[in-house]
Amino acid sequence: MTARHPLVLGAGLFYPGGEHITGWRSPAAEPTRYLELDYYADFARTAEAGRFATVFLADELYVWDRYESGVDHGVNIRPEPLTLLSALSQLTTKIGLAATISTTYNEPYHVARKLASLDYLSDGRAAWNLVTSASDEEARNFGRDANLDHAVRYRRGEEFVEVVHGLWDSWDDDAFPHDKATGIFADRDKVHVLGHEGEFLSVRGPLNIPRPPQGHLPLFQAGASEAGRALAGRTADAVFTLGSDNLEEGRRLYKDYKLRARRAGRDPEAVKVLPALQPIIGRTQAEAEEKLRLLEELTPERVALDLLSHWLGEDLGRRELDEPFVFDADPAGFNQSKSLYASILKVLGEREFTLRELYREVLRRRFVLGTPDSLADRLVEAYTERAADGFILMFPTLPDSLFDFVTEIVPRLTDRGVYPAEYAGDTLREHLGLARPESRYAA
Numbered sequence: 001m002t003a004r005h006p007l008v009l010g011a012g013l014f015y016p017g018g019e020h021i022t023g024w025r026s027p028a029a030e031p032t033r034y035l036e037l038d039y040y041a042d043f044a045r046t047a048e049a050g051r052f053a054t055v056f057l058a059d060e061l062y063v064w065d066r067y068e069s070g071v072d073h074g075v076n077i078r079p080e081p082l083t084l085l086s087a088l089s090q091l092t093t094k095i096g097l098a099a100t101i102s103t104t105y106n107e108p109y110h111v112a113r114k115l116a117s118l119d120y121l122s123d124g125r126a127a128w129n130l131v132t133s134a135s136d137e138e139a140r141n142f143g144r145d146a147n148l149d150h151a152v153r154y155r156r157g158e159e160f161v162e163v164v165h166g167l168w169d170s171w172d173d174d175a176f177p178h179d180k181a182t183g184i185f186a187d188r189d190k191v192h193v194l195g196h197e198g199e200f201l202s203v204r205g206p207l208n209i210p211r212p213p214q215g216h217l218p219l220f221q222a223g224a225s226e227a228g229r230a231l232a233g234r235t236a237d238a239v240f241t242l243g244s245d246n247l248e249e250g251r252r253l254y255k256d257y258k259l260r261a262r263r264a265g266r267d268p269e270a271v272k273v274l275p276a277l278q279p280i281i282g283r284t285q286a287e288a289e290e291k292l293r294l295l296e297e298l299t300p301e302r303v304a305l306d307l308l309s310h311w312l313g314e315d316l317g318r319r320e321l322d323e324p325f326v327f328d329a330d331p332a333g334f335n336q337s338k339s340l341y342a343s344i345l346k347v348l349g350e351r352e353f354t355l356r357e358l359y360r361e362v363l364r365r366r367f368v369l370g371t372p373d374s375l376a377d378r379l380v381e382a383y384t385e386r387a388a389d390g391f392i393l394m395f396p397t398l399p400d401s402l403f404d405f406v407t408e409i410v411p412r413l414t415d416r417g418v419y420p421a422e423y424a425g426d427t428l429r430e431h432l433g434l435a436r437p438e439s440r441y442a443a
C-alpha cells in the first residue's frame, strides 16, 4: 500500500473581509483595500508561506439585496475570480489558484478556455470550484425569473463537466510540432472534434487552446445534497463539506464520498474530502471566546436574522424573537442550498429554540474556537481518523486569522508529522497527490 498523502490545506475567501459577515468591521480589517491587488497578493503569499495547496476564491453572481441589511451592512463586492487569479498567478510561484465558476450561468466553451489559459499562465496551478448557483437573484441576472430546479441544475452541471473535459482533450499533448522548416504548426491528426449534443448543451469544439499543463484541472465541488454528492463521486477531485464538530458524523460523510467514488470506478484516494473550517484562534480558549463575542457585538441583529431568513427561504423579520420558534419545513420543495437548510433543521431538532436563540446558535456553530494546540489536535485527529483528507480554511477575519493560522497552527501540524515541510512539487495536482489524467483519445 502506498503511504497516505499528507494533509491538504486550502485557503478560501468569500467575503473579502473574512468568513464572518462582520469580519470587515473587526479591529485588523482593511475594508478600503478590498479592490486592491496587493490585498489579495498578501493573502495568497501568506497562504503560500504556510504551504497551502491552493487559494480558493468563492463567488456568487449577484448582490445579496434580498434584505436591506445585505446592502448596507454586508460586503457584497468582490473582484471576479478568474481575473484576480490571473494577476495572482504572476505574484506567487507554488500555490494553487481555484476559481469558483457556475455551470448554470456559463457556457462550457468559455469556461474550458479561461481555465486552460489560467493553467498556462500559472504553470499548472489552476483549479475549478464547480457550483450550480443556488439563488433566484442569480437567475435574474441571466434572463430568468427564477433559478432552475435543483435537480435540473445538477444534471446540467454533470453534462457541463463532461463537455469541459472533452474540450480540454481537443488536442493531444504532442499535437504541436511548431516546425518552421516544414511549416507544420499543429498536427491535424492530433486534434479532436468533440461534437457534443446533449440534454442542455451542444458544443462542436475543438477548443482553441492546447491541452492544459495539468491535462484536466483539478475539479472542486461543495454540493452536499444527494444530487451534489452523486456528481462529486463521479467527477470531483476534491469536495468541500460543511464540516461538523462530531467526529463520527465526519467519518460517515467521508466514507460516503469515498464509496461513491469507488462505485464510479475511481480510486477513492483520488477524491479528497476537505471539510470547511472557520477557526477562531486565541492564545487561550477564553481569548477565542472573546473574539467571537466581539464579532457578535459588531453584527447588527437585523443581519443575523436576515441571514437565517435567507438560508431558510422565509422572511423571519415579523416573527416574535423571544417566543418558541416553530418552522414549517419543506426540504423537498426547497430550491436553494439543501444541505445548509438541512443543517439548520438539525439544530432545530435538538431542543426548543426562540428565534433569537436560533440565529445566535446557527451563526456560532459556523466557527470552531480554540488555541493553536487544541485546533491542531482537532485537525490531526480528523485527518488520522479519516474524517478528512485536509481542510478548506475559511478565515473569520482577515488578515489576522490567516496569519495566526500560518504562524501558530501550521508548524504544529508539521511537527506532528501530518503536514509537509516543503511543497512536494510545482503543480496543484502534485500538491493534491493527483496524477495527471490521460486524454480520452490516448488509448
Ligand SMILES: Cc1cc2nc3c(=O)[nH]c(=O)nc-3n(C[C@H](O)[C@H](O)[C@H](O)COP(=O)(O)O)c2cc1C
Residues within 6 Å of the ligand: 057, 058, 059, 060, 100, 130, 131, 132, 133, 134, 221, 222, 223, 224, 225, 226, 227, 228, 229, 240, 241, 242, 276, 336, 337, 338, 339, 340, 392
Ligand atoms: C466550503 C464551501 C464553499 C462554497 N463556495 C460556494 C461558492 O463560492 N459559490 C456558490 O455559489 N456556492 C458555494 N458553496 C455552496 C455549494 O456549492 C452548494 O451550493 C451548497 O453546498 C449546497 O449544495 P446542495 O444544494 O447540493 O446541498 C460552497 C459550499 C461550501 C461548503
